Amino acid sequence: MAGAKEIRTQIKSIGSTRKITKAMEMVAASKMRRAQERMHMARPYAEKMRHVVAHAASANTEYHHAYLAARESVSNVGYIIVSSDRGLCGGLNSNLFRKVVGDMADNHNKGVGINVCVIGKKASAFFKRYGANVVSEVTDLGDTPQLEELIGAVKIMMDDYEEGRIDRLYVVYNNFVNTMTQKPTIEQLIPVVPSEEVETKHHWDYLYEPEAKPIVDTLMDRYIESLVYQSVADNNACEQAARMVAMKAATDNAGKLIDELQLVYNKARQAAITQELSEIVSGAAAV
């Protein structure tokens, strides 16, 4: 009887695959909740920072920071590309890379040079293959990214800006809209885009202790870092959400496949029995 045994083995193997994908789905779901929390926890800092920076920028400060002024000609740009370390999360990373590669090609056609800072193994592998000029990299951030690990990589890009090697800096990440939607986003970091909230004209300024320059410098560095951290936290939540959805789809598909195979198996078994019976009957008739 052809196939019945093979089909049974196949059903079994798909069944164990389904178990794995189901488990991964549940793990991703619980990790996603924590990643979302982390994402929200990072918000107050970024918000407070934004307020202080907006104040400092609109107050009549005698010192203007380099990050606040846009340069007239752009001959080089930098990208900080945030990706996940692991795969099996649907089209999350490829969608992001597609978007950024399109943007890079536009810049390239305009004759603009490109420097890249990669965060996460997927971006590292992809942009190495792509042949981009990767100047710094961070991988293995794990499920709880720490700001500390990002400092170095971000600093290289900020130094590049200050020393004129790049004239604009973007961060590229997946924006967490909700569990089903992750939006690949390219955001300009430097020069700092003025916030939309219309600030009333300030007639006061802070007391700077000891003086404005070092404080504004630190403030700006921290601000950029916090934005990058925020993108990493966002991307992390996206990764878990995307993985959850992908694994759910895989589990469903495995279920469907098993149902179909079960039907085929039953038919094969039935056919075997029928055949055997008819053999016996015809055998008996011949006697």
Place this chain on the structure above:
Amino acid sequence: MATIQVDIVSAEQEIWSGAGTMVFAPGEVGELGIAPGHTPLITRLSPGDVRVIKEDGEEEFIFVSGGILEVQPHVVTVLSDTAVRGHDLDETAALEAKKRAEEKLADSAAEMDYAQAQAELASAIAQIRSIEKLRKLRK
């Protein structure tokens, strides 16, 4: 008694928030005492304890490893660093990140990159599939 709102946040989480009658912070140029109605001020902090005296007279100690302190007449915001920072430390971290990138580019042949292999495998499988489809169509 007049109070002042105190928010202590770091890039990773909100650390402490509440009202106090007096705040002490380790400013870079010396210890600062801030009472409600203080002039707007901004300064960097050195690693140390931020002390908040609450309305009931109890004290709250929060360790910060540096950061920025912003004072508005009714709000004190501490933007705490998550790690001990210093110019040299930052520099070292930057160099490390750079080195990693360079090493990655250099030893492309050394160990087979798993992610890359996977990507190549996926594209090979896709090619095979489309070839098979074409064959079926021809038949």
